[in-house]
Amino acid sequence: MRIGLVVDHPKRDLPGAVMLGYQLARRGASVVLVPMYEQAVDVPRLGLDALVVNYARPATLDLMRSFAKAGLALYVLDTEGGVLAEKGGNSPPAMAMHIKDSGYADILAGYFFWGSRLRDAFLAAGTMLPEQLHLTGCPRFDFAASRWRALLDGEPRGYLLVNANFPLVNSRFTGKPGGEREAMVRAGWDGAYVDRFIADLKQVFTNYLAEIGRLAAARPDRKILVRPHPFESEEVYRNALSRHATVVIDGTGSVLDRIRNAAAIIHLNCGTAVESVLLGKLPLQLQYLNTPTTAGHAGLPARVSRQVASFDELLGAIDHVERETGTFDFAGVHAADIEPFFHLNDGQAADRVADVLIGAQGSRRPYVSLLATVKGTRARPSLGQIVKGAASAALGSAVTERLRSRFNPARRDKRIEPVFVKTLLQRIATHDRASPLQFRARRAHCVTTGLPLASVAIDQVLEQ
Numbered sequence: 001m002r003i004g005l006v007v008d009h010p011k012r013d014l015p016g017a018v019m020l021g022y023q024l025a026r027r028g029a030s031v032v033l034v035p036m037y038e039q040a041v042d043v044p045r046l047g048l049d050a051l052v053v054n055y056a057r058p059a060t061l062d063l064m065r066s067f068a069k070a071g072l073a074l075y076v077l078d079t080e081g082g083v084l085a086e087k088g089g090n091s092p093p094a095m096a097m098h099i100k101d102s103g104y105a106d107i108l109a110g111y112f113f114w115g116s117r118l119r120d121a122f123l124a125a126g127t128m129l130p131e132q133l134h135l136t137g138c139p140r141f142d143f144a145a146s147r148w149r150a151l152l153d154g155e156p157r158g159y160l161l162v163n164a165n166f167p168l169v170n171s172r173f174t175g176k177p178g179g180e181r182e183a184m185v186r187a188g189w190d191g192a193y194v195d196r197f198i199a200d201l202k203q204v205f206t207n208y209l210a211e212i213g214r215l216a217a218a219r220p221d222r223k224i225l226v227r228p229h230p231f232e233s234e235e236v237y238r239n240a241l242s243r244h245a246t247v248v249i250d251g252t253g254s255v256l257d258r259i260r261n262a263a264a265i266i267h268l269n270c271g272t273a274v275e276s277v278l279l280g281k282l283p284l285q286l287q288y289l290n291t292p293t294t295a296g297h298a299g300l301p302a303r304v305s306r307q308v309a310s311f312d313e314l315l316g317a318i319d320h321v322e323r324e325t326g327t328f329d330f331a332g333v334h335a336a337d338i339e340p341f342f343h344l345n346d347g348q349a350a351d352r353v354a355d356v357l358i359g360a361q362g363s364r365r366p367y368v369s370l371l372a373t374v375k376g377t378r379a380r381p382s383l384g385q386i387v388k389g390a391a392s393a394a395l396g397s398a399v400t401e402r403l404r405s406r407f408n409p410a411r412r413d414k415r416i417e418p419v420f421v422k423t424l425l426q427r428i429a430t431h432d433r434a435s436p437l438q439f440r441a442r443r444a445h446c447v448t449t450g451l452p453l454a455s456v457a458i459d460q461v462l463e464q
């Protein structure tokens with residue numbers, strides 16, 4: 001069985017994809033990690049039996065319909081499926097109705113859920129058949145569990161980690177003015193609400209930057225690591241905080257590594273509060289900076305955090321961080337608020353997803369179509385999609401992706417490097433007491449032309 005896994009943002013999603021790839025390879029499957037931006041040209045050349053995509057949104061519906069029409073078994077493992085809103089476009093009921101009414105329910109073979117709250121919403125709405133709904137958790141959080149935690153960077157450094165979550169007003173990738181607003185409206189949010197939310201968020205962002213600078217000035221003995229969201233521009237942070245010698249702006253590496261090495265995590269409405277609890281690190285939410293609108297947009301990060309109501313209270317919590325950490329009810333918070341959205345912290349999410357995929361293998365013909373690559377796997381492709389598809393078909397997407405990255409530097413962060421996949425894959429195997437030489441990762445190639453692709457293949461090397 002040959003399974004494709006679409007990877008949205010490698011810095012956030014690639015480790016979990018490699019973990020899932022390892023578990024699938026252990027079970028005899030051949031796996032291909034497909035960059036999201038290249039899926040339209042790579043998937044038709046990989047000979048896949050099934051494809052696990054990173055979300056089911058309006059922007060990709062036509063592409064997914066083309067895949068399904070070609071006979072590819074489609075599954076969704078949403079890379080943003082845990083921190084959900086109480087109401088609006090990404091609340092559980094709204095997501096369930098979107099899948100049901102948009103046509104996605106008709107083309108999906110299955111849906112993997114981070115937690116029971118969203119799965120139960122799908123069941124209540126009759127979105128898909130119950131046997132198509134799989135409660136698994138998300139593989140990228142497996143590294144936070146005791147089973148795999150040793151794979152993280154284990155050198156505590158004691159800094160205060162400031163995690164940011166403002167891509168909507170400080171986007172790294174959306175060049176068109178108003179693009180993020182349009183995306184929210186297309187996803188089902190009310191336009192007037194989006195305008196109010198963005199206006200409030202801009203002011204909250206300004207205040208958040210000022211507060212971090214205020215903290216650096218008040219506690220010059222404390223090292224502060226500011227980590228922008230993967231989809232944010234770092235320039236604003238550098239401009240606002242560069243005068244503080246103890247502040248470092250660095251969004252590189254795994255957020256789980258950074259959390260594990262921190263004394264505490266400071267944030268505002270950031271989903272990494274969940275990872276902080278999973279790793280036993282105190283999350284401090286700057287609740288006093290919220291407006292009613294920003295506070296109500298996604299309440300989970302606040303509920304799982306130690307909320308501070310003033311700057312003075314923040315300083316007190318930092319000055320007594322060991323005591324605050326010792327009295328924080330990590331187990332109770334997980335049981336009450338995290339498990340319904342993120343399932344178990346047992347390191348077995350990738351196992352559960354892999355078991356479903358392997359158990360579902362049937363007699364489908366592997367999907368291969370050079371014509372689909374040229375057309376970008378669209379029924380009515382644009383001229384730009386045809387040009388990209390034709391160039392990729394002639395040269396291989398490994399070449400065209402590299403060329404496009406030169407003209408659009410933001411795309412470099414979306415590339416999947418085989419050396420990273422190989423290194424992590426072998427570390428996982430070694431930790432799991434398997435031979436690292438038993439698994440390999442390499443550049444994928446077109447099954448018909450042999451041209452190198454942007455995707456990366458993982459498989460198990462069988463003994464001779």
